Amino acid sequence: MKILIDCSLLTIGGGVQVALSLLLNIAKDKQFQSVVVVTHQIDQQLTDSIKNLFYAYYVLDSVPMYQKYKQAHFFSKLEEKYTPDLVFTVFGPSMWRPKAPCLQGFALGLMFYPEVQDILNYSLLKKIKIKIMYFIKRNLFLKNSDYYVVETSVVKNNLKNLLNLESNHIFVIENSYNPYFEEYFNRKMSVKISKDEFNFLVPSSYYPHKNLEILANVVDLLYIKNFKNIYFNFMIEDKYFEALTRLVVNKNARYMLKNFGPITSSNLPKYYADCDAVILPTLAESSTSAYPESFISKKPLLTSDRDFSRGLCGEAALFFDPLDAEDIVNKVITIYQDEKLRVAIVEKGVDQLSRVYISAEEKWKKQKNLIQNLIDLN
Secondary structure (H helix, E strand, O other): OEEEEEOOOOOOOHHHHHHHHHHHHHHOOOOOEEEEEEEHHHHOOOOHHHHOOOOEEEEEOOOOHHHHHHHHHHHHHHHHHHOOOEEEEOOOOOOOOOOOOEEEEOOOHHHHOOHHHHHOOOOHHHHHHHHHHHHHHHHHHHHHOOEEEEOOHHHHHHHHHHHOOOHHHEEEOOOOOOHHHHHHHHHOOOOOOOOOOEEEEEOOOOOHHHOOOHHHHHHHHHHHOOOOOEEEEEOOOHHHHHHHHOOOOOHHHHHHEEEOOOOOOOOHHHHHHOOOEEEEOOOOOOOOOHHHHHHHHOOOEEEEOOHHHHHHHOOOOEEEOOOOHHHHHHHHHHHHHOHHHHHHHHHHHHHHHHHHOOOHHHHHHHHHHHHHHHHHHO
């Protein structure tokens, strides 16, 4: 089976992790001849030994969405050269229409939560621009893809309504932690009970809807309440972190925010292991690997009280109002002070992981079966 895998839209965040997991698995599977197109951000995280296993391998420069159409000719020529049985755009929408059947991943959860624009105080002009952008992306999905893969049944139902599709054109393959987590935590179990400081990991790239700015207000309040040994550790680009720290009103409290910078997938488990808890104040998600990664790492999780997070976490998190810094502070102090609660959340996380999520290996099996079935179908 010959497959063209398009990862050219992925530069940061969970999409890169999903792509890397897929590529690491399909490279070693001799049933596939894989023609792969990646960004430099993905290329840097693949070893030469993995790259050499692909039938063909290309690296494209990252360009803004409005310039992606210029790459359509490149992909058309690529398809003409290799004649794949299936094209898989790991996360779309792509800017070109293959002749072969096309499967695209959908992870634009913000399209289902327009109220987030009001929460973020977007201007009318910006809302109009976003509406136009979503209209374009909706049409690109319809025009350039035959099948869609999502990570939850909630997203499947929302996408079915958004694109007016039949259910049998949308497939659900649950999210998972990346393969490095299983390897790391099978080899080394982390038991991190606090000493002089308590560290939260904030496992997120920077996007406005991730609502990371609220944590600047949180440290202001924690400092006033004399909880000065609680730290929030980000993994974002320096320019975003510097802007975030400037939002802390009390300059004396800024030390409570730290930044590791962007972390590669292979190194990510270590940062979970070294933290005391995980916090994610996001406003909208289609899915996030941060939840199952917290569960397999056995770290207590604090996150937003939203329908998507309740569905993905069940009782395996302490929830807060992501728009209320005082509520977040109260929950942070609670998790810091209450060891029994931390243990209980971790235990529920282990249970949630086994009931709702699949392992990295199981995810690959589902991806492989879907690819095979679609090729056979066409």
